[in-house]
Amino acid sequence: MERRVVITGAASITPIGHRKNEITDSLLKGVSGVARLREDNLLSRHIHSKVFGTVGYDIEYDFARKYRKTMGPVSYYACQVAKEAIAMAELDKDILASGCVGVAFGSTHGSPTVQRDIYKQFFNAAESGLSSIGAVDYLKSMVHTTAVNITKMFEITGRVISSSTACTTSSQSIGFGYEFIKYGMQDAMICGGADEYDTTAVAVFDNLLACSTDFNDTPHLTPRPFDRKRDGLVVGEGAGAVVLESYEFAKKRGADILAEIIGFSCNNNGGDLILPNVNGVTQAIRLGLQNAKIIPEEVDFVSAHATATKMGDIVEAQAIHRVYGDRPYVTGLKSYMGHTMASCGVIETIITLYMMEQGIIAPTLNLDEVDKRCAMIRHTMKLYETPIRVAAVQNFAFGGVNTSLIIRKFE
Template sequence: MSKRVVVTGMGIYSCLGTSIDQVRDSLYKGESGIIFDPIRKAYGYRSALTGMVARPDLKPLLSRRQRMGMHEPAEYAYMSTHQALLQAGLDVDFLETTETGIIFGNDSTAASVVEASDKVREKKDTTLIGSGAIFQNMNSTVNMNLSTILKLRGINFTLSAACASGSHAIGMGYLMISQGLQDRVICGGAQEINQEAMSSFDGLGTFSVRESDPGKASRPFDRDRDGLIPSGGAATVILESYDEAIRRGAPILAEVVGYGFSSNGEHISNPNIEGQVRAMRMAMRANAIRTDQIDYINAHATSTAVGDSSEARAIYELFGGNVPVSSTKSMTGHECWMAGASEIVYSILMMQNDFIAPNINFENPDEDSARINIIGQTVQRKFDCFLSNSFGFGGTNSALILRKPGE
């Protein structure tokens, strides 16, 4: 029999803030975390816009040995996971003596690879790279560092699925627990913020060039959008079986009630409406969730013409034009590998605090966005159930449904 799966802790380290309270306030106020980065412009970027969060100082928290294998994704992920564990009432002593897993979404560690290669190119000696580089360079850098630091004993793998990585990581954690294979899994997504990681996207003309007004540049669903904004950081949710959460007396923040996935099987970068609809339908099937029970949709919409329009059509096909929709990427930019996890945190914060965060910069709808209910200003509203979409290159689609905790 399938077990109920709940969220008992969450943490966030993003351009909207580095704590739950900061991020909640930014969401409510509709504040943008996008900046103009002169370093990118000097580097040769067409667009120097980015979401920005400072690299954390981990010296007070971790030993030098623990830090040496960490670069941006792992550093950000440690910070968000530290928050989540505190909220869930978990510590290393407990984790070391129980079977707790970790599944994190991450799809690049570009900067650390470039730094190691540059050192060899300059010095002509690979022995000068340093012993920590290998652990920084691997895509599994978040999992290998956190699982070691936290002394985890359960499932341990990195999920790489482009911009759906964080969402699929939570979905896989949900499946592990619901099938009785784990009682507890630390899930999330991490994304590095540096020019090395994003130059190829910039070279394709993917990013907005509205550099004169960074806060207005990310415009999901708006007719006048001209591209997405890269961003990053990390987000973590602690998933546990309902029974284990009750046994521990842990806080129950939300319940995961659906996970849907699909592959478009077509173009490597262009979205597919049919695939998106299949993922959303699958998520609703798990607990027989009806379309009229979805109170809010956190859209994947990244501020690109093809992507936003496709999702708007998929939402309209399945839900019609009434359900409130917003894309928090209007404030954060596209957090890429972490987005599917951070948007779960953002949506839980809205659900806890009875508001729907705005899709800022939505001024002129296009033909497709005009048919759905885009929330352009913060709305004070109680809601009990939300859907979060995440779609990635290669045609990978993920949809998660969470609701307020019940008996």
């Protein structure tokens, strides 16, 4: 049995806005969400990259203590977007608790803020006599904290999977949710990912010489996917959630359908854990199309992973060209907000939904002069008013994990 899978709810917290109108406004005006890296009195002074994709606005949370007590910052993000997506989909309590709804949600490594506090207590001799590190800190910081705080808050009793594959965390979450529904294991899934403000991630990429450093005094000019002057990625924070349902389930409920997911692929490069691999990425793109049972010519828009690293962008451009040639528009949405890590796949999916709905394709920000080695594909250099019928959202992660999601406008 293969069922159609549709999207009925979507919400995100991004460096370029929270609500749909804020995010699309930023896209239309070319507003960047990248800001100066905040001082953290630990790592920031040792990091060469001084930029961060920052959620620079307040979010009004309204969570009772019985929920807050097991949540670190990453779970606040996760539960907020889940709450908004569930409200949009109008899934009621009875459905959520029925067992037919599951959760696929993850983060890169739980809550680094809480983990940092735990280590501070470990190494602080003055407090070592008090055993205040306990189950609560673990619940706040563990790698599946986002998924299970969502299940707790909404009393969800179905399947739970918490992918933690760095940059493909949330694209995998959507893909696995899609497969659960497609093959009849669940009727609906809350899918997504979140990552909080975290200088540890910046330090890791900084040490690998993968972070942007040339634009520390002009953060809005970086990252620069596919641009000749690109100098690396910009780590960011954010969260996103989508509600997926079987078409029949959504139709029976009378839910508004935002779009349809028609394909998903996930593979591994089978080798190096860091370097991008053109064969692996090409194969992931091809497998996505095969899964969707469409030909490359049917894809109008590609949301590229495009982190703005020297090598990654070239490899991705080559792979896109191998499969699609130069027909679909290609945009690197990280140019607006940096690399929001575990949430990038779902945020880029949601922004693609917004563009699909509004009939626009936003350009890659800061793409002033295309690197000749990336020039073989159709870069979106300016804002286009053009319909997107089918879009591909592709993401790649450390560890050689590649994903491709194929989304079709619901008609």
